[in-house]
Amino acid sequence: MRPTGRLHLGHLVGALGNWVPLQTKYDCFYFVADWHALTSDYADTSQITAYAYDNVADWIGAGLDPEKSTFFIQSLVPEHAELYLLLSMVVPVPWLERVPTYKEQQENLKDKDLSSIGFLGYPLLQTADVAIYDAQFVPVGEDQVAHLELAREVVRRFNNVFGAGGDVLVEPQPLLTPFGRLPGLDGDKKMSKSLGNTIHLSDSPDEVKKKVMRMYTDPKRVRADIPGTVEGNPVFTYHDAFNAHTAEVEDLKARYRSGKVGDVEVKTKLANALNAHLDPIRERRAKVLANPGRLREILFDGSARARRVAVETLERVRDAVKISYK
Ligand code: AMP
Numbered sequence: 001m002r003p004t005g006r007l008h009l010g011h012l013v014g015a016l017g018n019w020v021p022l023q024t025k026y027d028c029f030y031f032v033a034d035w036h037a038l039t040s041d042y043a044d045t046s047q048i049t050a051y052a053y054d055n056v057a058d059w060i061g062a063g064l065d066p067e068k069s070t071f072f073i074q075s076l077v078p079e080h081a082e083l084y085l086l087l088s089m090v091v092p093v094p095w096l097e098r099v100p101t102y103k104e105q106q107e108n109l110k111d112k113d114l115s116s117i118g119f120l121g122y123p124l125l126q127t128a129d130v131a132i133y134d135a136q137f138v139p140v141g142e143d144q145v146a147h148l149e150l151a152r153e154v155v156r157r158f159n160n161v162f163g164a165g166g167d168v169l170v171e172p173q174p175l176l177t178p179f180g181r182l183p184g185l186d187g188d189k190k191m192s193k194s195l196g197n198t199i200h201l202s203d204s205p206d207e208v209k210k211k212v213m214r215m216y217t218d219p220k221r222v223r224a225d226i227p228g229t230v231e232g233n234p235v236f237t238y239h240d241a242f243n244a245h246t247a248e249v250e251d252l253k254a255r256y257r258s259g260k261v262g263d264v265e266v267k268t269k270l271a272n273a274l275n276a277h278l279d280p281i282r283e284r285r286a287k288v289l290a291n292p293g294r295l296r297e298i299l300f301d302g303s304a305r306a307r308r309v310a311v312e313t314l315e316r317v318r319d320a321v322k323i324s325y326k
Contacts, residue, residue: 061285
């Protein structure tokens with residue numbers, strides 16, 4: 001995850017919530033992609049390290065456990081950069097230009113300079129991030145499938161060029177996140193920090209309530225007695241995602257469809273459900289932040305552990321490339 005802002009509900013349903021159960025099944029590596037934060041915004045780097053710590057407090061809040069998984073910081077494992085450089089030697093530029101997000105983001109984020117080699121090459125850096133741990137699976141949302149396909153192509157090419165008939169690097173497989181995209185508070189199809197339509201995991205109960213009360217809902221429903229649409233209505237998408245009381249949700253939907261409930265009731269119940277969902281996360285997060293020394297230790301120890309694996313992979317890679325001085 002890139003430390004470019006505070007984490008929000010989209011990160012919870014689209015990533016963290018899915019990562020937590022993986023911890024008991026796999027040997028998981030989760031990292032703060034601080035170099036990736038630079039690929040789309042190098043102009044202001046002042047908050048990256050603060051967000052790194054803040055984000056990891058949210059991970060632990062959401063249930064990731066540094067005793068079960070390896071947490072690390074990308075830039076504390078500089079071998080990622082070396083593997084990226086070596087991969088870049090065998091990857092044609094058009095492979096990167098063809099990645100769908102490349103042109104898409106250049107068109108959508110006009111206020112950012114996305115003409116850099118760093119931005120063009122970020123899917124290749126992702127390939128290095130994954131391949132350096134011999135990762136078999138990467139938990140991704142739909143939006144990242146094209147990147148993983150590229151990673152697989154790059155690994156195949158690298159193995160063809162340098163493998164001498166065998167494999168140097170492992171081809172990673174996607175582990176698709178079941179939940180799709182969480183819409184924004186404004187009804188936009190994606191909750192996203194760049195759109196300013198988020199509820200942060202660190203928002204107070206009061207902030208959550210205020211944001212929910214201002215949420216976009218069915219615009220045709222100007223009075224409570226007009227039948228409303230539930231499908232595609234973000235208020236109900238959130239109810240489905242976060243409200244554990246399914247009977248309450250079904251009752252609200254039925255009354256909404258028949259014009260028998262006001263927005264205030266639907267939204268108050270959503271705010272309560274969200275706060276109930278976020279309370280244990282807030283509690284764990286506060287505990288972590290109360291002990292910054294321990295948080296730092298988690299990340300430094302985890303990075304050292306990750307680095308031991310990365311160093312071994314790079315020895316193998318240097319041998320394969322035949323740039324290995326003994
Ligand atoms: P980002 O902060 O955009 O780099 O996203 C980090 C991870 O969170 C990616 O795997 C995204 O797919 C996921 N993510 C971010 N926003 C959302 C959202 N609104 N709905 C679902 N997943 C999301």
